Amino acid sequence: MTLSLATKCVYMPDAVDSVTGAVNTPIYQTAGFAYPNPADLENVFKGRDSGHVYSRISNPTIADLERRIAYLDNALGAVAFSSGLAAIFTTIMVLARSGQNIVVSNALFSGSRDLFDETIPQLGIDVRWVDITDHNHIKALIDDQTAAVFSEIISNPKLVIPDVKALVDGIGSIPLVIDATLTGSTGFDAVAHNVAVVIYSSTKLFASNTGAIGGIVVDTGCFNWGQARHPDVRSAYDRIRGFAFIERLRRHGLNNGGFNTSPMNAFLTLVGLETLALRYERICQTAQTVAAFFDKLGIPVRYPGLATHPQHALANELLTGFGPLMTIDLGTKERAFAFISKLKIVKNMTNLGDNRTMVIHPKSTLYWRHDTERLQQAGVTDGLIRMTIGLESPDDLIHEFKEALQ
Ligand SMILES: *Cc1c(COP(=O)(O)O)cnc(C)c1O
DSSP: OOOOOHHHHHTTTTOOOOOHHHHHOOOOOOOOOOOSHHHHHHHHTSSOOOOBBBBTTHHHHHHHHHEEEEHHHOOOOOEEESSSSHHHHHHHHHOTTTEEEEEEEOOHHHHHHHIIIIIIGGTEEEEEEETOOOHHHOOOOOTTTTEEEEEEEOOOTTTOOOOOHHHHHHEEEEEOOOOEEHHHHEEEEEEEETTTTEEEETTIIIISOOOOOOOEEEEEEEEEEOOOOOHHHHHHHHHHHHGGGHHHIIIIIIIOOOOOOOOHHOOOOHHHHHHHHHHHHHHHHHHHHHHHHHHTOOOOOOOSSSSSSSSEEEEEEEHOOOEEEEEEOOOHHHHHHHHHHHHHHSSEESSOSSOEEEOOOOOTTTTOOOHHHHHHHHOOTTTEEEOOOOOOOOOHHHHHHHHHHH
16 A cells, blocks of 8 residues: 555654664764774675675665655665755756756855856756746757756745746656755655656755754655666666666765764654645645735735736645745835834745744845846845745734734
8 A cells, every 4th residue: 555645754664773663763973983894894885795884875864855755756876965955966066067948047045056057067068048938948958968857846936837847758768856945745746747856845845843954855766767868877877777866976975075964853853854745734724824825915925826827726736835935015115124124933034834824025135136037037126925825823923913013
């Protein structure tokens, strides 16, 4: 029987420590692992035996987090990184090489936008920006050197949603990489939609209490890595078949790059995951209530759960729940600042998918360096407030918003 996600959040086969009976994953707070017999260490180094040698490369607590996420996603495997951005960076570095190109949605979280604008081109990879809903343009940009297509599942903060089915069909043998930070495993089923790679900033919905930065790359198992455009992945495929991408992520990102997370952060993320399904359900309900509240007042509000959202029908089909994020537009920076200044329960800070409700004025913060074109692509205006809903009572939130609007 296939278990529901809520059950899988607190249950996994073989998760209990067979020696001690511990149900919580122990925090293996160690950099290295000793092997009294040199032949044993040789065998682990050479991959003949499984085991851990050094926590930059692997660690039992981190391995448990990776196993847990692969299990939740019904995926082939997962690799944990020090942050969401380290996860994205490593994925692109593994999939594309100098002289190749990637097609990237122009509606992105500001940190990802900066990574693709400033850093990825330094690897000699051509970044081709596109409106991810414009399938003709995507087709026109793709050539035989296109190594990946990248989009967020709900873009932060414009709330653009890609038609994943049409994208996968349209791009054929090119891997589609989806940043599903805004839905987590609960809101979007990547395997069912044939997505090649899913990335999460585990800082957000997974850890959920502003306690641990982290990122996860998931290989869904849907993509044939023998078709990868990067020769390095193809030669790994010739050696180890389906595990080529996972192995290359570990080799380049962890062994060589050192973008590993810490055992403590992996543990905190595991604790967060136990309540993921429950929290997500509650967050989506409250977000819907709050969005409807602003909508009823005639304040411009963008939320995929509202019928006024241009892609509401697609969101309904593609997602389970509509996520924690919405934006309202108060027209001017002054009005936005006045509103934010009056909030007490709601925090003025960056981060999202947290247990706490948060707001931020993107134009003066996350996007302050960005030019007019990029602001427009990201949907950032003078009076825009980004809001991410947490676990507070919807009544208390609405009461606070009502007061702040006066
Ligand atoms: C926060 C965020 C990231 C980056 O994750 P970090 O853990 O902060 O590095 C990437 N994508 C999206 C959609 C995000 O919201």
